[in-house]
Amino acid sequence: MAPAIMLAADAPKLSSANTGFMLIASALVLLMTPGLAFFYGGMVRVKSTLNMLMMSFISMGIVTILWVLYGFSMSFGTDHGSLIGWTSDFVGWTGIGKTDLWPGYTIPVFVFAVFQMMFAIITPALISGALADRVKFSAWTLFVVLWVTIVYFPVAHWVWGTGGWAFELGVIDFAGGTAVHINAGAAALGVILVIGKRVGFKKDPMRPHSLPLVMLGSGLLWFGWFGFNAGSWLGNDDGVGPLMFVNTQIATAAAMLAWLGYEKIRHGACTTLGAASGAVAGLVAITPSGGAVTPLGAIAVGAIAGVACAAAVGLKFRFGYDDSLDVVGVHMVGGILGSLLIGFFASGKGQSTATGVFYGDHSFTQLWKQCAGVGGVLVYSLVVSAVLAFLLDKTIGMRVTQDEEVSGIDRAEHAETAYDFSGAGGGVLGSAVSAPAGGKQPENQDDKKSGKQTKKVDA
Amino acid sequence: MAPAIMLAADAPKLSSANTGFMLIASALVLLMTPGLAFFYGGMVRVKSTLNMLMMSFISMGIVTILWVLYGFSMSFGTDHGSLIGWTSDFVGWTGIGKTDLWPGYTIPVFVFAVFQMMFAIITPALISGALADRVKFSAWTLFVVLWVTIVYFPVAHWVWGTGGWAFELGVIDFAGGTAVHINAGAAALGVILVIGKRVGFKKDPMRPHSLPLVMLGSGLLWFGWFGFNAGSWLGNDDGVGPLMFVNTQIATAAAMLAWLGYEKIRHGACTTLGAASGAVAGLVAITPSGGAVTPLGAIAVGAIAGVACAAAVGLKFRFGYDDSLDVVGVHMVGGILGSLLIGFFASGKGQSTATGVFYGDHSFTQLWKQCAGVGGVLVYSLVVSAVLAFLLDKTIGMRVTQDEEVSGIDRAEHAETAYDFSGAGGGVLGSAVSAPAGGKQPENQDDKKSGKQTKKVDA
Amino acid sequence: MAPAIMLAADAPKLSSANTGFMLIASALVLLMTPGLAFFYGGMVRVKSTLNMLMMSFISMGIVTILWVLYGFSMSFGTDHGSLIGWTSDFVGWTGIGKTDLWPGYTIPVFVFAVFQMMFAIITPALISGALADRVKFSAWTLFVVLWVTIVYFPVAHWVWGTGGWAFELGVIDFAGGTAVHINAGAAALGVILVIGKRVGFKKDPMRPHSLPLVMLGSGLLWFGWFGFNAGSWLGNDDGVGPLMFVNTQIATAAAMLAWLGYEKIRHGACTTLGAASGAVAGLVAITPSGGAVTPLGAIAVGAIAGVACAAAVGLKFRFGYDDSLDVVGVHMVGGILGSLLIGFFASGKGQSTATGVFYGDHSFTQLWKQCAGVGGVLVYSLVVSAVLAFLLDKTIGMRVTQDEEVSGIDRAEHAETAYDFSGAGGGVLGSAVSAPAGGKQPENQDDKKSGKQTKKVDA
Amino acid sequence: MKLITAVVKPYRLDEIKEALQSFGVHGLTVTEASGYGRQRGHTEVYRGAEYTVDLVPKIRIEVLTEDDDAEELIEAIVKAARTGKIGDGKVWSVPVETAVRVRTGERGPDAL
Amino acid sequence: MKLITAVVKPYRLDEIKEALQSFGVHGLTVTEASGYGRQRGHTEVYRGAEYTVDLVPKIRIEVLTEDDDAEELIEAIVKAARTGKIGDGKVWSVPVETAVRVRTGERGPDAL
Amino acid sequence: MKLITAVVKPYRLDEIKEALQSFGVHGLTVTEASGYGRQRGHTEVYRGAEYTVDLVPKIRIEVLTEDDDAEELIEAIVKAARTGKIGDGKVWSVPVETAVRVRTGERGPDAL
Ligand SMILES: Nc1ncnc2c1ncn2[C@@H]1O[C@H](COP(=O)(O)OP(=O)(O)O)[C@@H](O)[C@H]1O
């Protein structure tokens, strides 16, 4: 997102180069949500893998439709009071022609709208990592509907929409440090403070059930993030997108190394989960800042984020909030860092001439702007998300029963289990033993409304 | 594919923008075949995972070579009798220069040829889902060779080749609803009517052995499908490709939600397999229609396809044909729906001015054209594929022995098993127990010609 | 890489089309390293999966940073003595402006530098396949630092840097047959001759623990390789990139079929591992040659590479070097073949007018040049890598203890295990049995310095 | 000595471990298993088809114990494993002739 | 009471279940296992190398039964498991001292 | 006849197989298991949190044997399994009443 600096041309023409690039970038960002699903899905215990996947995939369904219906209008329609947008042509996308260009840019409105759609999809999906193992799928679905409507669409308008307060203030958020990562991280914190901990939190190790799946997720995230970051400049006419691309790679590498180094010193081993988390921490931190810093600055941003997030994920045990897969520790902390570090490392030679404390006239101006952006989004998202979760919990209930949680949410909510390897070692054991793997735990049947499909039960 | 409307320029020049975009789009479509392999591979029981993967991968080998040798010539060479193409310069691609442009377009012939190659690869791979667990790999290989030659190459010519009967009639098939999905679905139906059911069909649950693998497949399919669909316009000069891209996303989301809703109401739970299948159903249905409908139309197409396919996959149990992984229920039904719905929802504001029943002068003209296209491809593919399968079955035999099927086709046909987790929990058990996992079942040895590598056997 | 032939324009302008394409190509090449990690990770036994993944991922961290600090300068800075480059502006990328173009091309220096960075990342990662199960992670980390500095950066300069000896000699290496594949394969051979075999080599079957993971890896490699190969022309203005793309697809298909055919005849079954390996062999062989040969030539290159590499992977058992995952057999042999076959099949109609023995005036000129390039890189890399490994082994030690190797390097070096499926079949067994899966083998504790985190131990 | 084997619901493992521990038992061995009992079979619908499912996941716990402790131990396990619903499982004991601690070669009760 | 253990080929499970059912047996417990028997080992080639493979996948079935039924049950299992080829497996029985149904605490034959 | 059961460290399987083989034993059955013994539990840190881990992976080996061979066999297994460190495991034997070779129906010692 680069609304602050528009391309010079008075009446830009459709550029097939930028349009093609942005379509691919949009596809890359779309891929991040499955990537996130695998990243999270691999990290939970085997019994809640599918629920984790589904929390991300359902966001691809819900948010797409809402974005078409009214989300795009709320985020990028004409500003009302610096708080929200609305343009009736954007409702249902009925008034958008296939060759209408996004004002000031060389790409069709449809391309801008679909690129931004992918951001709206992944943001609620990010939250789900904190809610592992314990949230009813129906409650999650409803939460996503409400949350994007009340939180994401307005916040995206604040940060990226012409007229939005943070945008007009000059807060820099290249690709979503505040609107996406702080927003999701703060929301996650708000929700988990309301819904509470998993059974066994702090007592059971709850280790990742499949680290290759985690690595697949982080690989796809890293890959897709290039679209997320470099695509946010909406075109490649002036070298800013490439700078962002370069910095994305550099900060991610630096953060991965920093996290592994921290782990090695503190716990004696470089873990795979550490590598994956470190990379994501770097990606998060460079997201707001990558257009503003130099490559060496990107090393600094990445390294700081890597160490800080590695330290931050331990806090949940100290303070006792069950941020299950470290959404707060990585996305909120990483997003805050990335946003604030702009105030220090902005070189004035990237997306704009604004400079941070270490450059230019060493002023704190940009830093205060960044603080305002960070603070505004963080507080709004945390409070509203907590209230939302509270209301949902009091009405339809947010959590599955303890029995369901302990036996595995996959069976309870999705009537499936992630894997069925029985018979892997031989013959048709599969067909016989596989069944129960997917079966309803008979012992839960009593206290379950979805017991419909179990006609006659035994053990 | 957008042959109906060509770009205005009399002598288009090579566009580096469109060429670059189409190369990436081709890579995306190539990735769909591994994606499909994982989608299918995760859905079968663990004992036939590899065979499922290999049926897709071998298509990447065989069809690539045949396409270079004569396929491209048959599909996109000069028309003969509205039925088939042939251009000797296209044989072995010997007469194609590296800067020759595809007539009427801004991209090299090589780019068009390789983009279309990817479509030819995935179409037979789609069929394989119906044949899970039971088809000899050698028979499958031969089937692919014959099927693309006798069915796919001609049908692609009919639908997309200048002079092909459906093309000249004005049947709309943006990216392959008829040529790819109905074609593959009908072929699958033809083959399974000949070769019969799996052992245990209707009796064993035969649940997916790895839903994360299924989700990986559907994620990659979704991602790659953007290349498949948006790429089919062969360039981004006029906003049609972006419209297709947008509609692809929207219809897929709508179909996923619709399938999950259907499931929730009918069976009480939103399954992961339902989400994956719903997304694919939406992708299939929007493939022919996405250039013709509006975003709201795409919601309608997706939602209809989602519900209809969810209902259709149950039919195999009622009628007793073993469409193992729902190729007929999703690709044939989804393809038919997508093609016919153009006749209702074509808005006249997308790829062409043709309108459906709900738009313009509310005429049924386009609908009849669509029916003709659907009917012609469906009948031809079903009949010829069934005959092909029959002939192969009578000569080299299509199915593995029942013993091999029950013990697992992976061992019998590929001398491997998909996983070997022994020792996952500790130490070197792996090296000891792993072996048999990959070993030939000794009890099958008698009735097996590939027993060559088993020198001395026991249990 | 196409430095031999530059685009005609005296002062090329920034092309948004080529810039966008190259950014996506860079992302594709980045994705190859996770792809490689899965390809290798699936091939090892379950107990060393994570170590295999981490050896690739750490390269994404280390090499990125070194490339920014001094690698790009050493490889693509001003030539010194035909052996090495250096440009102080390239150190830390401090002197590169965001709109500075790479001389003679239409893309920013940053884009060229980041594209080349991805090549530098994957090359050491390729080596790791030969070192499966047995190398200390700290030693590997240090090895990567030293190896890219002493081997990769100079060799890249020789082959692709203006002034490099091989470049000036006219050795053709379109995308890295010598600089990447022979280089990595020869290094792998050098290292394993020093560090020796795995415990159980030749005795235990050591089959792949997850062939779906292998196939995922090869699918991502295939996909990403299009960026690697077609991107190496740095733009799409003249049809050479598309030719490379087309040939990449064709040779890969041919090699996969050839490998499977070889296996079927020799051992009686087409294995999944064979399909994956065959595809990679084809990709390797076409990497240097794909810009020079025709599509039919690509079939020949692929088929020859497929058969030759299939035969070559058996050599390790004959000669007793433990090239664990066939880095020598596939990358070194495939790279040599691809490079030398240019001397036969170069048609003069692709990237340059140079012709091979079978074309033009049937001269051996190009063949000798190719031999020089191959020989120079092979010998240098093999010798220097062996010396490096020897020095590291004598100082910090290259191998884990035998106990750690037998019990699994994942636990010993990363304090994790790849999977934890306990409880997959039911209830909360997960939380109870999962723990030890990730635990330190108590019996190894005595002889281990990283035992720090195990406070009190028992069994 | 006796070998007590218990086939119980997986999620009772923690309770059983605690019960044994407070009883002073020094060791146990666990295996994943599946089984069915009296009212075998329940029906389940997946993707439009209905199936009978009989085998249900269980864990199988083995504890070696001295003759005198066996009865009490069985009681303790049964109590910890009980949920009162079908599928709670079985506990049985068989006589053991000899037992050895591998590390030391000790025999009989000392080996436990 | 007796505990009958059968180590048999995995794909005979269905037949054995049916045989037991028609015999009126109320429950069983299954575990995945592997093993080798008399003519141990066969050779196999993979990726150009030859290996000896000995452990072959089996399933291990346990059935608690009353003393009087044991003989007949063993016969029934053996018959259902038999394919006549090597690797068909073993069936054995050991004496059980006591058995408890966890849900109710019933003992002895009533617990089965 | 006797049934010897050994719960040992996974990576001793090869040694045990060799020991049994040189002893002339014709078959065995292996299952994956986990367990804990005397000094149960060790602590481990992962991602900033500390946990007690008790169950450790083991393998469970069963060998049917004639009465006379049992003692020697136990000794052989114990010797092959021993590393001298904690967690080496247990070996025990129970009396077997009858054993059948499924393929042939042979009984008793002939069935082994
Ligand atoms: N006769 C038997 N032999 C061996 N295992 C049995 C037997 N009967 C039951 N089991 C095991 O006990 C578990 C629970 O048995 P079940 O009879 O359903 O419990 P309940 O006693 O509550 O009816 C079964 O899943 C099975 O594993």
Ligand SMILES: Nc1ncnc2c1ncn2[C@@H]1O[C@H](COP(=O)(O)OP(=O)(O)O)[C@@H](O)[C@H]1O
């Ligand atoms: N002495 C034994 N102790 C324990 N299990 C055995 C023994 N002998 C054989 N088995 C089990 O029985 C299975 C089949 O044994 P095998 O002797 O090959 O069959 P057959 O009786 O047809 O020769 C083996 O895989 C193993 O699991």
Ligand SMILES: Nc1ncnc2c1ncn2[C@@H]1O[C@H](COP(=O)(O)OP(=O)(O)O)[C@@H](O)[C@H]1O
């Ligand atoms: N009382 C027991 N009953 C059943 N299995 C036991 C018992 N005690 C120990 N085991 C098994 O033996 C393994 C090793 O026991 P442990 O007592 O730690 O060895 P050591 O004899 O060296 O102290 C355990 O992991 C467990 O599987």
